[in-house]
Amino acid sequence: MIGVKRIELVVESIEKNEVIQQLERINIRSYTIYHHVGGSGERGLRDGSAFGEKFENITFVIACAENQLKSVIETLRPILKRYGGMCLISDAHWLLH
Amino acid sequence: MIGVKRIELVVESIEKNEVIQQLERINIRSYTIYHHVGGSGERGLRDGSAFGEKFENITFVIACAENQLKSVIETLRPILKRYGGMCLISDAHWLLH
Amino acid sequence: MIGVKRIELVVESIEKNEVIQQLERINIRSYTIYHHVGGSGERGLRDGSAFGEKFENITFVIACAENQLKSVIETLRPILKRYGGMCLISDAHWLLH
């Protein structure tokens, strides 16, 4: 097991491609995505209901090395700034296989 | 980045409104929800299958300030007591934007 | 609140039953499951789209006691080895109810 940073990013689903592209630019190509995520925050209720994904959130979970964290943060911050969302960072251990 | 508490609450989906109302009472209006969550615990298997949400779990993820944690816990505990579920609390950092 | 280990396992959905059976062997019968999870990793993009679950990931979240961690890890590692996936382990507190 090695120590990693666990990044949990909740953003509007319409930004999905934007986030993926920005991550690829800094060579992050591994992530897990949760679709159809609901939520409530400063920008009100997010709830896809009948109109589908476009009014929902998605969550990215990204495990990265400690030394990648800074560039990930710098990459995500402008997106969060423009459209809101949540980004939590915590410590975790990656089970080697 | 500031330190926050990350609360991960898994409960039966029929309690969704109850949880939201209780959280609002203590002025927590920001949360993320995952629907259609399956699970297994003391109360057996939870699996919506054909009958939809009513037999599924939902997960709330709530990031709150350290000093709010106590009231959140006090709010959630009676709900957990009555209908079961899981509540995990961990430390995380909130990426300011 | 007592300290527990939070295990977050992302694997291909076709391994669902395998994981559940292996966990049961070591007496772990409590877990939470997220279906329809997308992702990207060494084995390319995972995205169920039209063909449903079979090409998607699922996520197990398992809270277990510190002393169970070792056997859980030993149980999950061969599965991860064969089919890939991600397993993150972190510390959390379990809200007693």
Added chain:
Amino acid sequence: MQLQSLLMPSVLFFLLGMLAQLVRSDLKMPPELVKSLTVYLLIGIGIHGGQQLSHASFGEAVPALMVALGLGVIVPVIAYQLIWRLSQLDKLNAVAIAAHYGSVSAGTFLTAIAFLESLNIDYEKYPVMMLAVMESPAILIGLYLANNVRNSINAETKGSVSQRWSMLHESLTNGSIVLLLGSMLIGDVVPEKNLQSVLPFFQQMFMGVLSLFLLAMGIEAGKKLSDFKKTGLFLISFGILVPLLLGAIGVTLGRELLGYSIGGSVLVGVLAASASYIAVPPAMRIAIPEANPSLYLTLSLGITFPFNVVLGIPIYLYFAQQL
């Protein structure tokens, strides 16, 4: 009644779904499809019922409604007494199960209609109104019984007054009731000419969609059925004998009290004999958190539902013909 005419597509698809579970096939129906089929069927049955009622006077419906309410109130009480006295279950589990039998299963009702139509047996138009009326009362009776039990054992989790109101509200505004009553009203008030445009969808497709729905129900019933070792022999017999008893009562009420034809009496029998597996389970989960959901789900969905669909309905018909 030739045996071959019992071969109805809908029932066979139900059996196919159960069989698929039995051989542990990975056959699955998308959950949202099953919910969609339910919505469709409720609207279809509602429109059809409403259309027929538009030719009827409200006065004529009153006796049917009284019987429906009566069944909704008395059945849970009988069932409760039976379970509590004969089984080893505690009182709260007994109440939760009983409430399911006081309510109805639209799937069983529709299968009965398909059955009657395949045999060209006529039926009265009021049972569909009874179906709508019977969804709710059992939930309220269940809540009432549960509170009595709790008072008697001084339980902590006593339902508060606000909870009673919310259960009342919930049982009256339950999605399936709103759909059923709403569609009946629409079928009733819309002039025949305007209704024509939606009938190809809601009427000609009906039996096919019902087959798809019963296939899904077969899969679900099959899953539950495999739990039945845990349920124990008493509950299994309960899940078969109680519908038989209630079905007989229902048929008799239909025939003797309401003066219905054989077909109509079968439908009243089915209303009495069938147990809810959609509206009541979540209501009981909220109202009686102490009860074990797998008991009432297995009983209503895994035992009583398959029994009624495959054997019960023909038995009630046979019984009605003997009366």
Added chain:
Amino acid sequence: MQLQSLLMPSVLFFLLGMLAQLVRSDLKMPPELVKSLTVYLLIGIGIHGGQQLSHASFGEAVPALMVALGLGVIVPVIAYQLIWRLSQLDKLNAVAIAAHYGSVSAGTFLTAIAFLESLNIDYEKYPVMMLAVMESPAILIGLYLANNVRNSINAETKGSVSQRWSMLHESLTNGSIVLLLGSMLIGDVVPEKNLQSVLPFFQQMFMGVLSLFLLAMGIEAGKKLSDFKKTGLFLISFGILVPLLLGAIGVTLGRELLGYSIGGSVLVGVLAASASYIAVPPAMRIAIPEANPSLYLTLSLGITFPFNVVLGIPIYLYFAQQL
């Protein structure tokens, strides 16, 4: 026109959905069902339109297309001026709302067709092409206006050139446009004989499916409607008066400029009066992140849509009959 003939199943199902929200029923439509219904309806309307166009020459369609483009460009500008001058909203919110009215609502359009057909009123075949054409331009106009506003206030979040291109691309390849135009083409080129095999599905079922769709829309509109206290009185009146104004303009254009029959003019009126709630909201969310989505969603889905479906369409018909 008798009052009773106004009782259309589709509109009544819409009201049923709203009512269910009003009484706080837990009635829900599976989200994927609603998306599926949308796909079906767009294809159905496309095939039908294409079939009719196969008998027409392209030249005849040109005036209709010009009017459509004109409406798509001018309506947002008018709406923007009205909102910004009369309300207290800032300019960017005004732009975002205005763009919705420049585009169209296929649901409203279909309800209007059902309405005309139930009254046996004929209509021209070109408005369906106008529907397809009008989806996009308003999005581009919205982007253009927003950039102007930002320039004037020196905002940071100025749209880049690449963003403009991506909006242009997105507005032209939007799923609903591709479906609508593609199905029109298919309905146009496939020989009548070959088309027969798919018509039972896409045509005979159409009105029934539309009812199901409007039921779902009623639920959504009902949810939004309950937000309307927050919206304020100005916006509510805006959501009713602007469609009335635009509808009158549209009907007049249809009648006088295009020389359409009463039915066709009503459809042009509906195109002008209806506001998009599917394609435009996400586009505005991306293009104008500063604007508040709940304002434009509540207006288009919670106020203008119900108004048009229930009252607007008959009013536009009345108006067309007076011209």
Added chain:
Amino acid sequence: MQLQSLLMPSVLFFLLGMLAQLVRSDLKMPPELVKSLTVYLLIGIGIHGGQQLSHASFGEAVPALMVALGLGVIVPVIAYQLIWRLSQLDKLNAVAIAAHYGSVSAGTFLTAIAFLESLNIDYEKYPVMMLAVMESPAILIGLYLANNVRNSINAETKGSVSQRWSMLHESLTNGSIVLLLGSMLIGDVVPEKNLQSVLPFFQQMFMGVLSLFLLAMGIEAGKKLSDFKKTGLFLISFGILVPLLLGAIGVTLGRELLGYSIGGSVLVGVLAASASYIAVPPAMRIAIPEANPSLYLTLSLGITFPFNVVLGIPIYLYFAQQL
């Protein structure tokens, strides 16, 4: 055969879906809708096949079943040899791909039926039974070949005996097989009169639903197609030439060995030429975790499926007419 009669709605909707991907439209079909369509189509084809078989004797079906089994066994072996000898892929990837061609694609089969019907060409009723029979064997052959390869290279991940059993079980109880065989049985045993009630749904809607399904498949194929740069030229030619070869073999077997009409032979050709993209991929994922899923998915869904649907079927017909 006029060119215009090739314009079938279902094929055009397939192309529309591919086109939408090509222009990077955001057009999407709800995943649960696509799964629902699959369920519907399998039941529809099953009932129809069963209905026809009820007029046939089982003895007559035996040759067809033998040919189906033969194809299921031999095709993967041929395909494996071709890939392994001609490409640079390792043996396990070659096995995984080969197994897909030994199985069948119900979507391609249905398109072929729609094609024949639009040209009023008759066909035998047995190929639908062959379809059901051919789903499984290739999976088992794939497993067998993979174990051979692993033995020869002493691989660690040797399939255990229990794994073989579970693959056997899985390949025989696969959801689509259960649905297809079950519906055939139902179509066979239910008396014509009782079947009537479900036919408006399962038969009249069939071609329309198929169009919707092919639209979804077009979108999926379009996604995969864009991966084909990675796939390399060899695999692309493989994905086109192998179906041509297998199709010719199938048509010849149909015509010469089974003595079928032109229509029936085309269907046998399609069974041979089509590659599975629903049942086999997950089976291979489990049985051969070392193989790269994007190779076999791209080939079967992104290359062979579109080729067969758009060009292959007419070619097989042309070929059958020359025999």
